[in-house]
Amino acid sequence: MNDWATYGGLLGGIGLFLLGMSLMTDGLKLAAGPALGRILTYSTKTRMRGLASGALLTALVQSSSAVTVAAIGFVNAGLLTLGQSLWVLFGSNVGTTMTGWLVALVGLKFKVDLLALPLIGIGMALRLSGEHSRRGAAGLALAGFGVLFLGIDMLKDSFSGFTSGFTLNEFEGMTGIALMVLSGILMTVLMQASAAALVLAFTAAESGMLGIEAAAAVVIGANVGTTVTALIAAIGATPNAKRAASAHVMFNVLTGIVALLLLPLLLMLVAELRELLELDPAPAAFLAMFHTVFNLLGVVLMWPLVNRLTHFLERRFRTAEEDDARPQHLDTNLLGVPTLALDALHQEVRRIGVLAIRMFRDAASSESQETLAREHRAIVELNHAVADFVMQLSRTEMSTENAQRLPDILRIARYYETLAELAVELAKTLRENTTPVPVEAGKFNAQAEAFLDSVDPDTTIQDRLAINQTLGSLEEHYQSLKSHFLAAGARGELPVMEMESRLRAASMMRRAIEQAVKAAIMLDGEKAAVPHEAESTSA
Numbered sequence: 001m002n003d004w005a006t007y008g009g010l011l012g013g014i015g016l017f018l019l020g021m022s023l024m025t026d027g028l029k030l031a032a033g034p035a036l037g038r039i040l041t042y043s044t045k046t047r048m049r050g051l052a053s054g055a056l057l058t059a060l061v062q063s064s065s066a067v068t069v070a071a072i073g074f075v076n077a078g079l080l081t082l083g084q085s086l087w088v089l090f091g092s093n094v095g096t097t098m099t100g101w102l103v104a105l106v107g108l109k110f111k112v113d114l115l116a117l118p119l120i121g122i123g124m125a126l127r128l129s130g131e132h133s134r135r136g137a138a139g140l141a142l143a144g145f146g147v148l149f150l151g152i153d154m155l156k157d158s159f160s161g162f163t164s165g166f167t168l169n170e171f172e173g174m175t176g177i178a179l180m181v182l183s184g185i186l187m188t189v190l191m192q193a194s195a196a197a198l199v200l201a202f203t204a205a206e207s208g209m210l211g212i213e214a215a216a217a218v219v220i221g222a223n224v225g226t227t228v229t230a231l232i233a234a235i236g237a238t239p240n241a242k243r244a245a246s247a248h249v250m251f252n253v254l255t256g257i258v259a260l261l262l263l264p265l266l267l268m269l270v271a272e273l274r275e276l277l278e279l280d281p282a283p284a285a286f287l288a289m290f291h292t293v294f295n296l297l298g299v300v301l302m303w304p305l306v307n308r309l310t311h312f313l314e315r316r317f318r319t320a321e322e323d324d325a326r327p328q329h330l331d332t333n334l335l336g337v338p339t340l341a342l343d344a345l346h347q348e349v350r351r352i353g354v355l356a357i358r359m360f361r362d363a364a365s366s367e368s369q370e371t372l373a374r375e376h377r378a379i380v381e382l383n384h385a386v387a388d389f390v391m392q393l394s395r396t397e398m399s400t401e402n403a404q405r406l407p408d409i410l411r412i413a414r415y416y417e418t419l420a421e422l423a424v425e426l427a428k429t430l431r432e433n434t435t436p437v438p439v440e441a442g443k444f445n446a447q448a449e450a451f452l453d454s455v456d457p458d459t460t461i462q463d464r465l466a467i468n469q470t471l472g473s474l475e476e477h478y479q480s481l482k483s484h485f486l487a488a489g490a491r492g493e494l495p496v497m498e499m500e501s502r503l504r505a506a507s508m509m510r511r512a513i514e515q516a517v518k519a520a521i522m523l524d525g526e527k528a529a530v531p532h533e534a535e536s537t538s539a
Contacts, residue, residue: 009154014196016151020144027141047087047306051299054091059098071244083310085244090251090302093223093295099195100202100219100288119146151199177217180210181260184221189228197222198291205283212283216267216290217260223294224256243313250309255298266293327385338398345389345409346523349416352382353457353519356416356423360512363423363430364449372427379420386413408522415519422512429508432501441502444481447474448509455513455520471517478510 054071071088119142126139187197201218204210210218227249259266270290279285302309329347334340359375390406451474482503489499 013151013154014200016147016154020147020151023140023144023147027137027139027144045084047303050084050087051091051094054088054093055095056091057088058092058095082240082243082247082313083306085240086247086302086306086310089244089248090299093226093251093255093298094292096194096223096226097288097292097295100198100291116146116150119143120150121146176214177260177263180214180217181221181224181256184218184223185225186221187218188222188225194222194226197225198287202284202287205287212286213263213267215283215287216263219287219291220256220259220294223291224252227252239317242317246313246316247309251298251302255294255301258301259294259297266290266297269293327382327389330385330389332389332392335392335396338393338396338402341389341393341396342402342405342409345386345393348382348386348389349409349412350457350523352379352386352413352416353516353523355379355382356419357452357456357516359420360423360426360452360516361449363427364445364509366427366430369427372424376420376424379417383413383417386410412519412522415515415522419512419515419519422508422515426505426508426512429501429505432497440481440484441506444474444477444506445509447477448513451513452516455516457520457523471513474510474513478506481506 071085071092123139123142123144123146127136127143128139130136130139184197184201187200188194198219201210201215201222204218205212205215231245231249267290270286270293273279273293274281274286274289279289327348328351329344331344334344355375356379359372359379362375363372387410390410394403394406451471485494485499485502485506488494489496494502
């Protein structure tokens, strides 16, 4: 019967602790919700600030899972870069150590009914007096603290019942350490709270049921188990979010492996630190210190590796959009040779033109909005890459002739970006039309699309006079089409809204052709200015 009471107390303690953690986390997130977004967005400019914001937020909301999911969500939304999110995630691991210190220095040291019960009472009073206010959220967090401490006390009492007739001597050695690590992982995965696994390890060590080394192995396992939350959050997310989740997994797994290999040395280091800082000699305080040292070790390990890790992850989970948006010709190694750098810029701008004209054709053929949005983002990102490369190149020593080509390259890139913007607007306008395309409009569209072929960046313009004559013919056709639509609208043959929509579409088509022609003529001039490319063309 006593056994059943002990097991029941153990399960009840875990339940109360998880309930308290849930209430506390929900309350703190509601009370500090706006701060969560602001800190993640504005406090990630440097490595140290990212680490500090991740640690602070985790300590604040008492949930590394919440900060992990928030960081991945911000990456998913494009509010954080991959590099920024990595340091927030690493910092969140450091922030989890606050829970250990809270348990070791408060939960296992004070008489619970003197602390927990008043917290629950005050917290619920605040909650009831301001249910939908920040005061109510703070009250919920206070009540959660109280319930959490009740759970800790129940766990402490339950573990004391195990110590008289149950030991773990048979699990000593490397096998025992491995089993303890697996236990920490399993408990964290099942309860979705590494803090619960930590409390179990701390209370078991305090009661003498677990030795320090075994309890430290459980702590390592609990840290590794938190990666499951990140993996779940990354399901169906953007490639960057998947990369952030992968980095979180790598951080915890790598740190866990190194900590296991250095476990005796780490325990000796913690013992020395405890004596130096004159901390409480109790096992729980020792384990809290170990948890902190363990996570700081992970930061130290990742500090020199994070750039390589970022580059490695950026090559994974790639999408067609990212492949299009990634410059294929721009290389900072070419900045030392301006002629080669200009050649690379020419090649990249020409590639932007190919993508822009493809996008415009897709818009004219009623391609899906998602596809057009993807293509547009790729062109915008490539334009930013070109502008950044031009800025870097302008700071190097180059001839006056080469320097004068830089504004032209930017102007060509801008022409093609305008073409992409017009494609987006054209697609929206065409979706507004409900009647079949008039014959006159169909002829104009066909002429415009054929004209695009003649100014494709991969095509060398042989006769600019012919191009200008064709452009003049297209202008005449546009004016005729415009008159036709206006007359049809005046006679009532075409609804006014439809007439305006058709006119906007024709005007966009004409303007897009003008942009493509300007870019093609300038690009052809750029092509002639690149000596070794001109030679390869003539060959």
